[in-house]
Amino acid sequence: MTTEMRSSPTLASRLSAFTRHGVAVSYVLLVVLIIVAVILNPAFASWANVKAQLQIATFIGIIAIGQTLVILTGQIDLSVPWNLTFSSILMATLYGQGYGFGVAIGAALLVGIGVGLINAIGVAVFRLHSLVWTLGMNALLEGATMVYTNGQPPDSTIPGVVRFLAVGNLGGMPVSPLVWALLAVVTIIVLARSRFGRFLYATGNNEPALFLSGVDTRLVHVGAFVASGVCAVIGGILLTGYASQTYLGMGNDYLLVPIAAVIIGGTNIMGGAGGYVGTIAGTLIVVLLQSILSVAQIGQAGKNIVFGLIIIALVLLYARQARPTD
Amino acid sequence: MSSHPDPSSHPDARASAAAGTLLEARGISKSFGGVHALENADFSCRTGEIHALLGANGAGKSTLVKVLSGVQRADAGTIALAGETVSFSGPADAARHGVATVFQELSLFPHLTVAENILIGHQPTGFLGQISQRRMRAEVRELFESLGVDHIAPGAHVADLSLADRQLVEIFKALSKKPKLLILDEGTSALGRKEVQRLFDLLRKLKAGGTAVIFISHRMSEIREFVDRMTIFRNGRHVATVRAAEASDGEIVEMMLGQKVERSFPAKTRIETDAPSLLELAGFSAGSGLQDISFALRRGEVLGLAGLEGQGQGTLLLALFGAYRGIRGEVTISGRPAKVATPWQAKASGIALIPEDRKTEGLVLPMSVRENITFSVLSSLGRFGFVNPTKERAFVARMMERLAVKAASMELPARSLSGGNQQKLVLAKWLETGADIFLFYDPTRGIDVGTKQAFYELIVGLTREGKGVILYSTETSELIGLCHRVAVMDDGRIVETLQGDDITEQDILAAALGVGRGRADAGSELAEAAQ
Numbered sequence: 001m002t003t004e005m006r007s008s009p010t011l012a013s014r015l016s017a018f019t020r021h022g023v024a025v026s027y028v029l030l031v032v033l034i035i036v037a038v039i040l041n042p043a044f045a046s047w048a049n050v051k052a053q054l055q056i057a058t059f060i061g062i063i064a065i066g067q068t069l070v071i072l073t074g075q076i077d078l079s080v081p082w083n084l085t086f087s088s089i090l091m092a093t094l095y096g097q098g099y100g101f102g103v104a105i106g107a108a109l110l111v112g113i114g115v116g117l118i119n120a121i122g123v124a125v126f127r128l129h130s131l132v133w134t135l136g137m138n139a140l141l142e143g144a145t146m147v148y149t150n151g152q153p154p155d156s157t158i159p160g161v162v163r164f165l166a167v168g169n170l171g172g173m174p175v176s177p178l179v180w181a182l183l184a185v186v187t188i189i190v191l192a193r194s195r196f197g198r199f200l201y202a203t204g205n206n207e208p209a210l211f212l213s214g215v216d217t218r219l220v221h222v223g224a225f226v227a228s229g230v231c232a233v234i235g236g237i238l239l240t241g242y243a244s245q246t247y248l249g250m251g252n253d254y255l256l257v258p259i260a261a262v263i264i265g266g267t268n269i270m271g272g273a274g275g276y277v278g279t280i281a282g283t284l285i286v287v288l289l290q291s292i293l294s295v296a297q298i299g300q301a302g303k304n305i306v307f308g309l310i311i312i313a314l315v316l317l318y319a320r321q322a323r324p325t326d
Numbered sequence: 327m328s329s330h331p332d333p334s335s336h337p338d339a340r341a342s343a344a345a346g347t348l349l350e351a352r353g354i355s356k357s358f359g360g361v362h363a364l365e366n367a368d369f370s371c372r373t374g375e376i377h378a379l380l381g382a383n384g385a386g387k388s389t390l391v392k393v394l395s396g397v398q399r400a401d402a403g404t405i406a407l408a409g410e411t412v413s414f415s416g417p418a419d420a421a422r423h424g425v426a427t428v429f430q431e432l433s434l435f436p437h438l439t440v441a442e443n444i445l446i447g448h449q450p451t452g453f454l455g456q457i458s459q460r461r462m463r464a465e466v467r468e469l470f471e472s473l474g475v476d477h478i479a480p481g482a483h484v485a486d487l488s489l490a491d492r493q494l495v496e497i498f499k500a501l502s503k504k505p506k507l508l509i510l511d512e513g514t515s516a517l518g519r520k521e522v523q524r525l526f527d528l529l530r531k532l533k534a535g536g537t538a539v540i541f542i543s544h545r546m547s548e549i550r551e552f553v554d555r556m557t558i559f560r561n562g563r564h565v566a567t568v569r570a571a572e573a574s575d576g577e578i579v580e581m582m583l584g585q586k587v588e589r590s591f592p593a594k595t596r597i598e599t600d601a602p603s604l605l606e607l608a609g610f611s612a613g614s615g616l617q618d619i620s621f622a623l624r625r626g627e628v629l630g631l632a633g634l635e636g637q638g639q640g641t642l643l644l645a646l647f648g649a650y651r652g653i654r655g656e657v658t659i660s661g662r663p664a665k666v667a668t669p670w671q672a673k674a675s676g677i678a679l680i681p682e683d684r685k686t687e688g689l690v691l692p693m694s695v696r697e698n699i700t701f702s703v704l705s706s707l708g709r710f711g712f713v714n715p716t717k718e719r720a721f722v723a724r725m726m727e728r729l730a731v732k733a734a735s736m737e738l739p740a741r742s743l744s745g746g747n748q749q750k751l752v753l754a755k756w757l758e759t760g761a762d763i764f765l766f767y768d769p770t771r772g773i774d775v776g777t778k779q780a781f782y783e784l785i786v787g788l789t790r791e792g793k794g795v796i797l798y799s800t801e802t803s804e805l806i807g808l809c810h811r812v813a814v815m816d817d818g819r820i821v822e823t824l825q826g827d828d829i830t831e832q833d834i835l836a837a838a839l840g841v842g843r844g845r846a847d848a849g850s851e852l853a854e855a856a857q
Binding site: 193194195196201206208211213216273 | 647649668669670672673674679681686687688689690691692693697701702704705708711712713715755759
C-alpha cells in the first residue's frame with residue numbers, strides 16, 4: 001500500500017513531464033499502433049500494404065500542412081472541403097474543355113490562393129474568428145460548385161501528369177508519398193528556420209506583442225491561410241488522380257481528419273506550440289487507426305466513436321501541460 | 327509623521343494594537359529546483375496595522391506571499407493565525423481562514439461586470455438558486471459606499487476600465503470576502519498618485535476595523551507615509567522590521583540591497599542650443615482621447631509626460647507608434663513629413679515603443695529570450711526570409727551583455743525571467759532597429775531598485791547617442807531626475823510644459839490638477855496632502 005501511494009505521484013509527474021512533448025507522445029502512440037496492427041494481421045507489414053497506407057496518408061498529410069500552419073496562429077481553416085472540391089472539379093472541367101494541364105492546374109491553384117486570401121482578410125482585417133469566417137467561405141464555395149456544375153456530377157478528364165503524381169511509380173517508389181515527403185521537408189524547414197515560421201508561433205502565442213514589435217501580423221495570417229488554401233488544392237488534385245474522377249462532396253472527409261492529425265500530433269489547438277513533425281505522426285496514426293478498425297470489422301459509427309475518444313483524451317492530456325506552472 | 331491625519335497611527339494607538347499578533351510565520355523555507363527562494367524566514371504582523379514588505383527582486387517577497395496565501399506550500403516552517411497553527415490547502419482555504427490576497431497579475435474577467443467580478447465565487451442567489459444580478463449590484467454598491475468609492479459603476483464592464491481602476495476592482499474583490507488579513511502584492515503598481523492616496527484612505531478604514539494589511543510595493547517613497555511598520559527581506563531571509571517613521575529611505579534601500587547604494591539619477595545629457603529637432607507634432611489628435619498635441623523633440627532630449635493616470639499619455643505613445651486608427655495631424659521626423667499609420671511604418675520611421683504591459687504587449691512569454699529579442703530585427707539576421715542561427719545567437723549574446731540581462735540561457739522562456747530582466751528584453755529588441763525615437767511607457771513599473779537604476783543609465787545612454795526619448799512615468803521623481811522638459815497632460819491635451827528648474831513635484835501636480843502656476847501655494851499644499 002505504502003509503496004503504491006508513494007509511486008503514484010511520481011508516475012503522474014513523469015507522465016506529465018512526458019506529455020509536455022506532444023510530439024513524443026504521438027510517436028509512441030504510432031509505434032504502439034504499428035505493433036498492434038502487425039499482431040492483428042502480419043500482412044500489415046507487407047510492402048504492398050505500406051504503399052497503400054502511405055498513399056492514403058498523403059492526402060491527409062498534405063492538407064494537414066496548411067492546417068498545421070493555420071492552427072499554429074490560433075486559427076482554423078474550415079473551408080478545406082469545398083475549396084478542394086471546387087478547385088478539383090474546375091481543373092478536371094477545364095482540362096476536359098481542351099485547356100492544357102498547366103492552365104487547368106494553375107486555375108485550381110489560383111482558387112486556393114484566392115480562398116486563402118479571403119480567409120486571411122476576414123481574420124486579419126475584419127478581425128473575425130476564422131471558425132465562423134472560413135465556415136461561411138466553405139458554404140459559399142459549396143454554392144459556387146453547385147452553380148458551376150448545375151448540381152450534376154461533373155465529367156472528369158484527368159491530365160496524365162496528375163495521374164502520374166497520384167498513382168505513378170518512380171523506381172519502385174510510389175510518387176505521391178514522395179510529393180508529400182518533399183512538401184513535409186520544406187514545411188519543417190520553414191517552421192524551424194524562417195522568419196515566417198517564427199512569426200507564426202509568435203502570432204499564436206501573443207499577436208499584440210508581435211504587432212507592437214513592428215511586425216505586420218496581417219501578412220502572417222495571409223501566409224498561413226494561403227498555404228492552407230494551396231495545400232487543400234494540391235490534396236484535391238492528388239485525390240482526383242487517385243480516384244480518376246472528381247465528384248461532389250469529394251472533400252467531405254478532409255475537414256476533420258487532418259485537424260485530428262494536427263491535434264494528435266501535439267500542436268496546441270489554441271496556437272503557438274507544436275509543429276509539422278508531430279503532424280506527420282498524427283497523420284500516420286489516423287490512417288493506421290482507420291485501417292485497423294476496418295480490419296477489426298468495426299463500422300463507420302464505431303470508427304467515429306474511437307476517433308472522438310482519442311481526440312478528447314489527447315486534448316485532455318495536452319491541456320494538463322498547457323496550464324502555466326509558475 | 328506629525329502631520330499624519332489619522333489618529334489610529336498615533337504611537338499610543340499603535341501600542342495598543344500591538345497587543346494582538348495576527349499572523350506569525352516562523353522558519354519558512356521554500357526552494358524551486360536548486361534555488362532557495364526563502365530560507366528560514368520569519369514574518370509577523372498584528373491586527374489593525376498596515377505592514378509593508380520590502381525587498382529587491384528575488385528577495386523572496388512574492389514567494390512569502392504565495393506561502394501565506396496558500397498558493398504554495400512551504401518546504402519547512404509554521405504559520406500561526408491568531409495563535410492557531412494553520413496549513414492552507416489552497417487560496418480558497420486561506421480565504422476561509424480570513425486571508426485574502428491580491429496578486430501582481432490581475433485575474434479579472436474582462437467581459438464580466440465589476441459586480442460580477444467582485445462577487446465571483448460567492449454571488450448572492452435568488453430563491454430558485456439563480457444568480458441575482460439585482461442583489462449582486464446592490465451588494466457591491468453597499469461595499470462601495472462603505473469604502474467611499476464613487477467613480478466605478480458596479481454594472482460597468484471590466485474591459486472598459488483603466489488599468490488603475492481594474493487594480494482597485496481586484497482589491498475590492500479581495501475585500502468582499504471580509505478578510506482578517508489582506509495581502510496586496512504590488513497593489514499600487516498601476517495606480518497614479520491620486521489613486522494611491524485613495525487606496526490608502528480605504529486601507530486606513532479597514533485598519534480601524536481591525537483588519538491587518540500586508541503591502542508589497544517597489545514604490546517605497548510613496549507608500550512609507552501610509553504604513554505602520556516595514557519588514558525588509560533580502561535573499562530569502564528576514565533582515566529587519568522597523569517602524570516606518572524610524573528608518574530613512576537611504577537606510578531602507580541599504581537594507582534591501584545589502585550595500586550602500588546611492589540612488590541617484592545620472593547626469594542629464596547636455597543639449598546643444600542648436601540641436602536639430604528630431605520629431606515634431608502639429609495638431610496630433612486621435613479620437614477624443616488625444617486632442618491637438620503639438621511639440622518638438624530634439625536630439626539628445628528626454629521629454630517627460632506627466633499628469634494624472636489615464637489622461638492620454640498612453641494613447642499618445644501608442645498613436646505615435648501607429649497602433650491607433652483615425653489619427654489626424656502632422657508628424658515630422660528629422661525635418662521630413664512621416665507617416666506612422668501602422669507599427670511597421672513607425673518602426674521604419676525610426677520609432678521604438680516600450681509598451682505599458684511587458685507581459686501582454688512587450689513579450690511573447692512562452693517563447694525564448696532569444697526569440698523575444700529578435701522579433702524586430704529578424705530580417706537583418708539572415709537572408710531570403712530565413713534566419714541565420716549563428717548570427718542570431720551572436721546578436722542575442724551581444725544584446726544580453728550590453729543590457730546585463732540575467733538569464734541562465736538564451737533558450738529559457740521569457741516567462742521565467744524576473745520583471746526587470748523581462749523589461750530589458752523589451753528594450754533589447756529595439757536597440758539595433760536603427761530607431762532614433764524611443765517611447766517609454768512607465769518602464770520601471772514593478773521592477774526592483776537596482777534594475778531601475780540600470781534603466782535610468784540606459785535612457786540617458788540613448789540620449790548621449792543623440793537619440794530622443796519620450797518618457798511617461800507614474801513616478802514623479804523619475805520625471806524630475808531624467809527629463810529636460812515635462813509635458814503635463816489632462817483630458818487628452820498638453821496643459822503645461824515645464825522646463826529645467828521648474829520641473830518640481832509641486833509644479834507637476836499643480837498643472838495636473840489644473841490649479842495653475844499662479845496658485846503655486848495651492849499646488850504645494852496639494853503636494854503635501856498627497857504625501
